Amino acid sequence: MVIFILDLFNLGEAAVRGTSHHVKACIPDAVVIVAESGQASLVLNETLRSPESMGEAGIGEYFITVVAGELFSPALLSLAEGRLESGCAGVAAPEQAPGAGNSKPVPRGPFLWRREACFTGEGERLYFASREKLPFECYVLLEMQLRLGKEWTWTECALDMWTRHPVPPKWHKSMAQWTYMEPLLSARSTYGITPVGALPYFSIVLCFHNDISYLSWSIQSVMRQSFPNWELILMDDGSTESSDGMMRDYGRDVRVRMLRSDRNEGKAASLNKALIQAQGSYLLELDADDWLDPACLSVLHRTITSQPDLGMVYADHILWKERPDGQPVFHQYVPAMASFSALKLLRDAIPLAPRCYRIEALRSLGGWWEHGPGGGRLYEDFQMMARLAGHYTVERIPEPLYHRRLREDSVSASHTSHYAEWRDWFSLFVKPLEV
Template sequence: MPETRTADSLNRSLQSYDESYFLTLYGGDILRPELGEQLQGWMQDLENGDGGIVILPRPLFATRSPEMIQDCAVLWRTSAVMTGTCPGFAGRNFLPFDSLVLFDQYVRIRHAYRWKMVSTDAYMPARTYPEQPIRNPELEASELMPIIQRSRTLIEGQREALCSPVISVVICTYNNADYLPWAVRSVMAQTGPVWELLIIDDGSTDATPAYLETLQGDPRIRCYRQHQNEGKAACLNAALKRARGKWLLELDADDWLSHESLIRLSEAALNSKGSGVIYADHYEWNERRSGELVFRGVKKPPEALSRQWLLEEGPALAPRMFRVGLLIKHNGWSTLMPQEGRLYEDIELLARLATEETMRYLPLPLYHRRIRSGSMTRMHEHQYKPWSLSIMDPDK
């Protein structure tokens, strides 16, 4: 199985494939001759309601959960994979981690098919984590797999509760079709409290509008489109006017939430009656040119924020959640500078609030931030220093 662009490679191979089953393996796996005969026998025992077989080496059979299909040989029923509302394996816009493509597909179809688990001495996996330095199996299990497991289905029947959500999650997006679906999946994986998701499309010209059409069946999600590109601050203010929640949480279209983000932030809000802003730690990922994500660690901001420190450092403060009433009181995000609020709108708002409002720090990583060369922040890094100086000393 290909190590990079896994889903794309598998989907291309399956387009012209007409057999009833296919087997996924990893480079270096050792297969003994008797495995072919065993596969024939296992396939004969499969019934129409079976989606496939997870094949384990015999020493792992007693300790492995049926759901832990990574680094195993898997026999898939072709029709189970290639039919349904989203046929084939999920591409990187829906899942940016190649190592979890098979697990994601298994989760997507397990509600409709049974799975069998077998063991054999004729199969010996050679794939090991140390040979793949960009992988972090512990983080995959604790942070990424729960998002996949919880975000598969749209939730109906919540219309009454949605009249008063606790948190309004806001995504402002412009030509982020390659990233937005994974961000949305991370919101849909949240288990509480009652939330709504507002997506403001700032005039995208890529596949974003088509993707947003697919979200119309979920009553928790509302999508709006700006007639022309107006910038991040204008989009956030448009969301603020429509937010029904008591709190507003920003989520960049190329980032994603920890699976426990909203419940932890809501608990902090409940215990922070006087706070207007709540912020926390975040996981940081570096995006390679190939699109692979490399974990860079957990980033921790100071426990107390000052206006001067914010303007001097220009930190990436994520997550950041605001009391909606406070945002209205301070007239939301400024669209005056620089470039009509297209850059540094987050720092400008936080610097204003730091002098008047109470901000609470939550020492937990509740957000995943992606560092990529094509982001607005990276492309305009050279403009930050002059801008911050103009804010700190407007007379100069």
């Protein structure tokens, strides 16, 4: 029996060692493979990809995944000795919230896996999600279970078979993280569906310059929208990193298309190029390192159709801070300003996301300005919102529809010292007191 020990909560060597000793005591002849923090999907996929690396015995019909820091009853392992019913992918752990005082359970994911389930009907491996496709490694087992759930069933073991559960470090904020991640992980992907209607309702524009590793998670959040009538425009602003892989992964969906600039021209120029090509009625901006709540488009559509004169809609968002290892960590729920004020927006430099504009309104204003300090590379969101509010109705939705990732090396974070200069320049053309 091959048993993987995965450090999904970054608990370190002591937790891995303790669980490893426990596993070997329960199954002395087990082949134990350890995956350090950040390596879970890589180790699982490489082993499944090359089962011959395990020797003559190979991986076998089943394999086990154990989370570093947990202990369990030897009786649990007896489930692996019998045969599962046909169509059953394995044994799933019961829902259990880590730590005391938690009210909402955080699913762990399966314990025992039928190796056959990790292949499609044609023998193509599904693979556990990489960090690019799932930046929250602690859900790597659960995410695979949810994908397999479309074709396979699961047996659930008793809760008392676990004698200890891993307790994530405090910075992990497991309960808050799960509260906002559960809807997205549980949402079904609409990848490859036939579009409804001749034209999309929303044109989602994702501009990027390099940072290709962030794109997949953002794109998946679009694919999981409950409102499927959209187009996604990937606007490559002169990246030196290849973005061809994104179209290999997602280009078979006819709602997705790629536009490219030969050189890096900045965010405003990229948005204007996308605006020319947009076929929808409303344009939604999505930054490459951010993602959407699965209900985002549905809620936006409901609000817009109830107030057809709206020029822009914005909403609350969830703020995540990125750790040095790339792990997003829940920071806070950010309520947007209750009523839009261009004066307050420019005075306090308040980030608003999501930003959804009526395309007719954007075109009537001539799109985003590409001149001024930074050449349209900075604060293009502020200038458009302030300009548009002088001519159209702006509405807030008091729901968190967007997830914003704060990175220390982001463009906005690294140019905060330029804001005062830009605001003084912008105020020469737009007087926020009159808005």
